[in-house]
Amino acid sequence: MHQPATQPRPSIFYRYRVHPFRRPPEMDGAATEVPVTVVGAGPIGLLTALTLARLGCRCVLLESELQVSQGSRAIVLTRRSQEILHTAGVIAPFLAKGLPWTHGRSFYRGREVYRMEMPHDPDDRFLPGLNIQQQYIEEYLVAAIAAEPLIDLRWGSKVVGLAQDAAGATLRVDTPEGEYELRTGWVVAADGGRSAIRRLLGLRMEGRAYAGSFVIADIRADLGLPTERLCFFDPDWNPGNNVLVHREPDGIWRLDFRLPDGETAEAALEPRRLAERIDAILAMVGRPVPWEMDWAAVYSASTLTLPDYVVGRTCFVGDAAHLLPIFGVRGANTGFQDADALAWRLALVARGLAPSSLLRSYSGERVGAAREICEEAGRSTRFMTPPSEGFRLMRDAVLSFTLSEAFCKDLLHWRTSRPHTYADSPLNSEDGGFEGGVTPGAPLKDVRLGEDEHLYDHLGRGFQLIAFAGPQGPDAALEAVLRAAAEARLPVARLLVSPRPLPGRAERVVLDPEGRIAARYAAGPGAAYLARPDTHVCARWRRATPEGLHAALARACGEG
Structure with missing residues (x-):
């Protein structure tokens, strides 16, 4: 029997709410069937369900936990993600809480060597980046869903079985009060990098997992620094590696740093060692001030994707579909574009307004986008965490040249997440002989x-x-x-x-x-x-x- 945690997660700044488990009608013998079931109430699953409902499609949303996720995790929303949230009608609380920013700075051995300006047009409503912790992203989307009668959000509901047929799928769901079966027309797998749906279907991703590991640490400290991305290469305290620093709301700072090769996650998170490294980072940025730890974790970089995002009656979105490095803020922002691309198609199919073959174009567009992103992100990852001595030698040479030469500084650009243009989509029609403007496949430009x-x-x-x-x-x-x-x-x-x-x-x-x-x-x-x-x-x-x-x-x- 599934027993999710019933105590609020610990945090020095965020007050977690434990949502009650509600016994579903299927456990009392009701033979219900829903058009769509979304598995996973992270940012991508929540946005998918909300967009489905806004397009008139009823859905059930299953979440194995009773509260939003722990830790800041995805903290940067790009302009495109902000536009998606705007068209979904939920952008206001994000703008009220988040910290907008436009540029970043890179340092090598203590000297500033590059300033990156993210593109911004005066016609754009939103700045290129908005820093906000994932807890808030999920909280605001959960609040919007609570006011949406077409969504049944079921907390404490863990999917443990999946059977598909030509007409739909049957999910076996474990809860604090036992198991039940849920019949659905379509399943959306939004259950993250360790996707149970992907495992139940026996699917494997293609691509590459990189060996380097990084620590993410969220601390509260009064640093007095502006909202910008700071990247430090080859600092004295962590030679050959790098550190990223981001400001978050509520006086929280995100510290990312690469571990020495061979160091385990357990060793990296040992409290005394972690504290020494955080002190070294604060001294490096010129702010050796008192601090408090909120959350820390270890991650590694991957460029992996499923070869097909539609398998039978199941559609994959977000980390369940692909695993991308955080460099360039690609994870959640790519997932938002997945949700945006899938939800309208699935709503039309589930409501009988379009053939199920429409979903093939979703897979084609988003797998193509993921592969392009994997190629771009792979270059960034090989620079941040060189996979071989040859790559490290080349990276170090580039960094050393930045101290005296300008020609190589653009190689430090982190190739940020961008809105994808579906130029070759089978859904596109004629271009009409325009010179300029917005080409088919590209998102509408704001004015x-x-x-x-x-x-x-x-x-x-x-x-x-x-x-x-x-x-x-x-x-x-x-x-x-x-x-x-x-x-x-x-x-x-x-x-x-x-x-x-x-x-x-x-x-x-x-x-x-x-x-x-x-x-x-x-x-x-x-x-x-x-x-x-x-x-x-x-x-x-x-x-x-x-x-x-x-x-x-x-x-x-x-x-x-």
Whole structure:
């Protein structure tokens, strides 16, 4: 019988809440079946369930523990992750708590050798990075789910069995009151790097696991440093290795440092040895101040992915699908893009609005993205933790050159997580002969419309049609396209961009008197963009037609 911990996890800054186990109806003989069951209530599982519900799909969310995860873990949300949370309608508490930042600095043997500026456009609502502990990420998503009637979040529910057939899957769930079976149409495996679902299906990842190990330590200290990424190569106290320092909310600081080769996790976490190393880090940054330990763990870097993210009736997201190094903040941010790409497809399939073959495009897009990320992250990992004496010699040579030469400093760029462009997606339709703008496969670009107003604020749920009117309003051809969108069998949010007010319109009208939106999208009067529910463009036309819109919608739903 599953017995999760019932005492709040220890923390010097975060107050853990223990959620009660609620006996599900299946344990009392109710023969229920749910369209989707999400396994794992970490950030990726929570976001997947929330997005499914926002698109009208009922789901059960199973979590083996009774409280959110321990430790800060994923602490940096990229701009793309913030945009995803914004379109999900939950960004406000993240911005209120998190610490935004734009740049980082790298040091070699005590000298600053590189300053990295993360790209930021004045039209972007969000800064490139937002530091916030994973406990808060999960807490805010759990709060949003509590207000969502289409989600049944079941704490203390551990999946111990899985059987699939052509019509769905049967999960065997262990709880504090015994086991029960849950019948579901689809399973989403969001149960992390040690995925029980992956193990139950006998699946293995492909790629490489690196030998170097790192300690993550969260401490509370008054360092008085700004919010930026600090990286120290070859410090005196840890020769040949490196240290990362990040500021977190609530006066917490994340310290990451590489262990000497051959040192075990048990030895690294021995309290006296760990304290000596933390003291050395604080002295290195010029802040030898008192501190308190909150949490520490040891991890190693991997670049691994499943070759297929859809196996029978099970779809994989996040660390259950791939294991990526933290360098470049790729883990949770890649998982957020998984959730965003899967949820809208699965909602359409589960509701009978699209064929199940639509899910093949999810696997193709995200496996391709993971493999690209593994290649990029592998370069970063080989620099941070050289896998051989040859790699170490090359890395040390680059670092030594940074003391006197400028040509090699960009090699210290950490290749941060980025939004993926699905340029070769089978869901894309014609490109329409544009010069510039947003290409099919790329996410919509935001545009600042006022002090606190952006284009993304006006997006609706479901597919997005952004149509561009001239000074006299939409002509007859564009009116026909707007009517076709309103009458489509799938929800299409219609956004009409106009240089002047157009009162009485059924669509949402966004004013563009200076033509800034039109310029960013390289769009003239009569042009239109169609974006998927995850805001990735799937078609665009210089002169849109109802026939083209219907064909693009069908293709984007896997029917083309």
